[in-house]
Amino acid sequence: xxxQPFTTVSGxxxxxxxxxxxxxxxxxxxxxxxxAKAGLGEYAFHDRRFAxxxxxxxxxxxxxxxxxxxxxxxxxxxxGSGSSREQAVWALLGLGVRAVISSSFGEIFQSNCMRNGIxxxxxxxxxxxxxxDLAEAGATFSVDLERQELGAEGLAPISFSIPPERRLALLNxxxxxxxxxxxxxxxxxxxxxxxxxxxxxxxxREFAA
Amino acid sequence: MDMTKxxxxxxxxxDSHVVAELPGGASLLxxxxxxxxxxxxxxxxxxMREAGRKLRRPETHLAVADHAVPTRARQGEIAxxxxxxxxxxxxxxxxxxxxxxxxxxxxxxGIVHVIGPETGFTLPGTTIVCGDSHTTTHGAxxxxxxxxxxxxxxxxxxxxxxPQTRARTMKxxxxxxxxxxxxxxxxxxxxxxxxxxxxxVGYAVEYTGxxxxxxxxxxxxxxCNMAIEAGSRIGLVAPDETTFAFIKGxxxxxxxxxxxxxxxxxxxxxxxDGAIYDKVVTLDLDDIAPQVSWGTSPNQTLPIGSAVxxxxxxxxxxxxxxxxKALAYMGLVPGQSLADIAIDHVFIGSCTNGRIEDLRAAxxxxxxxxxxxxxxxxxxxxxxATRAQAEAEGLDRVFLEAGFEWxxxxxxxxxxMNDDRLSAGQRCASTSNRNFxxxxxxxxxxxxxxxxxxxxxxxTGHLVDSRSLA
Numbered sequence: 001x002x003x004q005p006f007t008t009v010s011g012x013x014x015x016x017x018x019x020x021x022x023x024x025x026x027x028x029x030x031x032x033x034x035x036a037k038a039g040l041g042e043y044a045f046h047d048r049r050f051a052x053x054x055x056x057x058x059x060x061x062x063x064x065x066x067x068x069x070x071x072x073x074x075x076x077x078x079x080g081s082g083s084s085r086e087q088a089v090w091a092l093l094g095l096g097v098r099a100v101i102s103s104s105f106g107e108i109f110q111s112n113c114m115r116n117g118i119x120x121x122x123x124x125x126x127x128x129x130x131x132x133d134l135a136e137a138g139a140t141f142s143v144d145l146e147r148q149e150l151g152a153e154g155l156a157p158i159s160f161s162i163p164p165e166r167r168l169a170l171l172n173x174x175x176x177x178x179x180x181x182x183x184x185x186x187x188x189x190x191x192x193x194x195x196x197x198x199x200x201x202x203x204x205r206e207f208a209a
Numbered sequence: 210m211d212m213t214k215x216x217x218x219x220x221x222x223x224d225s226h227v228v229a230e231l232p233g234g235a236s237l238l239x240x241x242x243x244x245x246x247x248x249x250x251x252x253x254x255x256x257m258r259e260a261g262r263k264l265r266r267p268e269t270h271l272a273v274a275d276h277a278v279p280t281r282a283r284q285g286e287i288a289x290x291x292x293x294x295x296x297x298x299x300x301x302x303x304x305x306x307x308x309x310x311x312x313x314x315x316x317x318x319g320i321v322h323v324i325g326p327e328t329g330f331t332l333p334g335t336t337i338v339c340g341d342s343h344t345t346t347h348g349a350x351x352x353x354x355x356x357x358x359x360x361x362x363x364x365x366x367x368x369x370x371x372p373q374t375r376a377r378t379m380k381x382x383x384x385x386x387x388x389x390x391x392x393x394x395x396x397x398x399x400x401x402x403x404x405x406x407x408x409x410v411g412y413a414v415e416y417t418g419x420x421x422x423x424x425x426x427x428x429x430x431x432x433c434n435m436a437i438e439a440g441s442r443i444g445l446v447a448p449d450e451t452t453f454a455f456i457k458g459x460x461x462x463x464x465x466x467x468x469x470x471x472x473x474x475x476x477x478x479x480x481x482d483g484a485i486y487d488k489v490v491t492l493d494l495d496d497i498a499p500q501v502s503w504g505t506s507p508n509q510t511l512p513i514g515s516a517v518x519x520x521x522x523x524x525x526x527x528x529x530x531x532x533x534k535a536l537a538y539m540g541l542v543p544g545q546s547l548a549d550i551a552i553d554h555v556f557i558g559s560c561t562n563g564r565i566e567d568l569r570a571a572x573x574x575x576x577x578x579x580x581x582x583x584x585x586x587x588x589x590x591x592x593x594a595t596r597a598q599a600e601a602e603g604l605d606r607v608f609l610e611a612g613f614e615w616x617x618x619x620x621x622x623x624x625x626m627n628d629d630r631l632s633a634g635q636r637c638a639s640t641s642n643r644n645f646x647x648x649x650x651x652x653x654x655x656x657x658x659x660x661x662x663x664x665x666x667x668x669t670g671h672l673v674d675s676r677s678l679a
Contacts, residue, residue, distance in 0.1 A: 019531055020406050020506045022425050025643045029624050033277060033291035035298065037253040047647050052633055076527070078407035081440060082645060083624075084342040085249065086358035104410050108342055113356035163374065164233030176372065177364040178260070184237055187229040188370055191239050201333065201463035201471045202241055 003117035005173035008143035009098040010151075013072035014136035021075050023109060029083070040087055041094025048152045062095075068100045072141050074084035074101045074132050077125065080109025089116045099143040103128050109175070114166045115176060119145055121160045145171055215481035217378050218447050219413040222353035222478070226336050228370050235368035238373045240365045241335040242269055242335055244321045245308065247292075247299040248276040248626065249340030253362035254302040262367040267307040269369070271330050274299055274313050275320045276307035277626040280616035282588050283314050290626060306366075317460075319592020319618040322346035322434065326426065327594050329459025332449040333475040338365055343560045343642065345436040349429035350456070350479050351448035356437065363657035376443060377487035379412040383420040385495035391677035392570065392659035393428035394562060394640065400492055402510040408658035409441035412488065416446050419471040420494050426455040434561045435642055438507040447479035463473035501547050501672055502644045502657040504535030509644070510657065513546060513674045519543035538646055539654050540634070547672050550656070554637035555586035555667040556649070558614075559623035562640035563591025567660040568599045571640075572607040574678050575618075581670030585620070587614040587629065589621040613667065625650045638666035 009163040048060055056063045061188070062070075073079075073092070080088060087111040092100070098118055100207045104127040105113075113120045121143070123131070134152050142151040145167060149157040162170065169176055196203045212578060216224070221669040228237040245253075250272070253325075257264065267283075274360045277292040287293035296313060303310040311317040317328055318371060321339050331347045337354040338344060340362050361371055363551040381400060387393075401408070414436045421429065429446045436444025440549035453472060463471045498512040509516075509532075517536065523529040536543065541550070556573050557563075568590060580586045588608050589594035596618055599605055605615045623641035625648065631637055633652025640663045641648075644655040665675035 002289075016532070018534060019527065022643075022645045024643070024648050026237060028651065029626050030630075030651075032248050032626060033295060035295060037252055045478060047651050052651060078410070078440065081406065082354040082437075084340055084341060084358055086252070086340075086360060089358070104407050104440075105442070107410060108356050108358060112360065115358065115360040163235055165231050165235060165372065175260075176360070177256070177262070177367050180237065180364060180368045180372070181249055181576070184229055184368070184370065187237070188239070188368060191228045192369075195239070199334070199471070199474060202332075202364075203469040204463070204467055 003115065003173050006098065006117050006119060006145050006170045008144045009071050010140060011072065012067055012070040012138065013074050013131070013141045014067040014070040015132035015135040016061060016073060016075040017132060019076035020078045020081055021108065023080055023085050023088035024082055026088040027078065027085060032085060032087060037090045039094060040091040044095045056193035066138060069096055071096055072099045072101065072143065073097055074128060074135050078106050081106035084108040086112045086197060089113050089118060092118060101128060101131060114162070114170060117170060117173065119143055119162060119170060120181045121150060123158065123160065127158065211300050215485070217480045217486060218351060218415055218445050218478055218485045219353070219376070219378050219443070220484070222334065223375060225334070226353065235372050237370045238336060238517045239337050239370055239645050242330060242337040243365045244272060244325055244337070244339040244360065245272040245362070246276055246321050246341065247274040248296040249359055250302070250362060251295065251298050252359040253366060254306070255330055256360070256363040256399055257366055260513070262453055264306045264308070264366045265369045266310065268580050270308045271311070271325065271328070272299060272303045273310050273324060274312040274322060275472040277618045278619045278622055279627050280311060280619045280621045280629060282471055283617045289627065298496060303467065316593050316597070319432055320560045320595065320620055322564060323563055323591035323595065326350065326430065327459065327592055329456055332456065332462070333452060334478055338371070339580060342437045343434050344465065345442065345444040346430050346434040346464070346560055347595060348433040348436070348443055348445040350452055351445065351475065353443065356444040360598045374414040377411055379409055379414045379488040379490060380486040381416050382489060382491045383416060383418040383494055384421060384491060385493045387494050390661060390679050391497055391499060392661060393424060393431040394659035395497055395500045396492065396494065397432050398502065398507065398510045399497050401435065401439045401507045402500070403492065404439055404490060406506045406508040407440040408439065409439040413443035414439070414441045414443050416444065421446055423451060424595055425566055425642055426451060427564040430564070431561055435507070438642060440655070442463070448475050450494060499659060501662070502522060503539065503547060503646055504532070504543060505538050505646050506535070507642070507644060507657060509535055513672065515547055516655035517541045517543055517545045517547065548674065549671065551671045552638045552656065552666050554635055555584060556589070556637055556639040556641060557587070557621040557622055557663050558589030558591060559641040560591060561642040562660050563589065565595050565598050567640065568595070568604050571664040572604045574610040574661050575613060576607045578611055578668040580667050584667055584670055586667040587616055587622065588611065589616040592618045611668065616675040622649050636671060638663045
């Protein structure tokens with residue numbers, strides 16, 4: 001399914017001042033029994049937003065009306081580490097998040113973001129910390145993927161970088177599977193012919209019991 | 210590419226799978242094998258169906274239900290309607306797309322990262338993906354194996370390739386020797402404590418050294434399994450005679466002339482002399498004692514003889530903040546001895562430590578002892594085959610007589626998607642891989658340990674150096 005094309009996004013940013021916010025925190029495992037992709041926003045950060053009695057946790061950033069709909073999250077190092085669950089990204093999308101900023105990301109999460117129209121922006125730790133201060137003060141942020149620039153009220157534009165083919169896919173909302181099938185089928189077939197020659201054992205097994 | 214330059218194992222695996230170079234520096238990598246499970250694959254199948262795509266090479270896939278399945282019984286209907294429908298959906302999908310499937314009540318069912326190696330599906334020199342971050346495990350065979358998301362699974366189904374950016378390489382040199390009662394799990398934890406939970410982000414990690422060569426495949430798998438907990442998607446060990454002996458004769462392993470041909474190829478995989486790594490980390494095994502995680506990130510780990518850290522004595526503000534947060538969640542007091550921490554649950558199992566060697570190590574401690582009053586201890590073999598092997602060796606009786614529960618295979622309390630989970634405030638000594646907040650159930654507290662350490666905690670009721678019970 002094609003992702004929503006990404007051009008520019010602007011709005012407030014939710015600052016999460018902790019390292020290692022893993023995908024279990026973003027999307028607790030017990031909700032993985034749901035097989036839908038849509039409508040997962042209500043489970044995003046569930047155990048941070050809600051106490052065990054179901055009441056909202058006072059003071060949690062996403063329970064603050066100023067940040068509940070923020071399209072940007074700024075987090076400590078290693079955001080999205082841990083489990084490969086793409087539900088973490090679908091849940092962020094469900095919250096309306098379109099850009100995440102950190103000094104480092106879990107790599108599978110980072111890739112999942114780009115497959116779903118969320119831009120993961122890597123910046124140095126001190127810059128991330130400064131942006132969190134601005135975010136908490138209520139500044140408006142803007143993410144311009146075309147120019148690969150992050151804007152924040154009162155700051156000169158900060159440039160960031162997204163791999164070129166990923167950027168193009170994000171800008172156009174392309175489905176990566178379609179892109180590959182359409183453009184590289186010939187190369188894939190040629191590879192298989194070569195590999196069948198050099199590693200025939202990968203082609204001879206009957207896998208079915 | 211310069212073929213005369215000495216290459217690492219990773220370089221060789223990468224180079225042999227490049228289908229095309231993409232504009233901007235990424236490559237299209239051929240994927241030889243994909244493992245599918247009930248929890249992360251449904252949306253990939255939906256995408257296939259919606260786009261009307263064909264599965265390119267069904268025979269390169271292997272499907273199994275492991276994450277959400279109950280472990281108390283294998284017969285009859287799954288009680289949880291959502292889990293039941295996920296398993297039913299997987300079964301319908303594999304039928305529709307013609308994918309080999311290990312049925313829930315069959316002899317080959319088990320955790321994806323346990324059955325891949327057991328069936329011979331996992332082979333050196335291959336690329337293997339799975340919608341599970343612990344796919345790093347298969348790197349123990351000298352395979353380029355990594356976890357992916359559901360969208361990427363769909364791409365592999367349709368095109369058998371993935372766009373990937375080449376990682377930097379990190380050599381982890383293990384020097385010295387593992388002491389008695391010290392496990393590969395302790396090495397994995399000590400390494401993460403040393404380099405951090407994101408110390409290996411962007412790197413493909415290769416474990417090297419005489420200590421690695423001396424390790425069993427189970428130990429190597431434990432080591433590679435935890436690479437993701439240091440942030441690396443890829444953990445590797447060069448294949449050697451131990452690897453080949455493990456694979457030979459397994460159902461999906463090559464046979465006859467094909468075996469000889471494969472062996473010849475696999476022997477060329479280890480790094481060339483003089484191959485350059487982007488980073489080298491050395492770990493001295495002589496210094497490693499059994500480890501215990503005390504916090505909510507796997508790097509928050511210390512040797513069992515230590516005390517819970519005191520945030521007040523930590524100068525770095527971020528580390529202090531992270532320590533305070535972890536201690537509050539874990540309900541621990543600074544300065545308290547790790548060995549004084551009482552536990553009420555023990556979990557032995559998972560793709561990290563659910564293999565026969567792990568069960569033997571736990572049984573060696575549990576034998577002739579009793580689970581401490583108030584402790585619920587469960588043993589969940591990593592696969593049906595592991596369970597059968599353990600029963601043939603009488604390990605089930607050792608555990609049952611000691612008061613452990615003996616379960617059927619699955620991910621169980623490592624991911625807490627079935628009914629094996631902690632309640633808020635409960636504390637578990639666990640052989641799994643993640644001590645994240647809520648990982649074993651909302652509000653549950655996890656201490657990561659080796660199988661022997663978990664068994665020792667079960668019989669004493671608190672964290673304890675298992676070597677004192679050996």
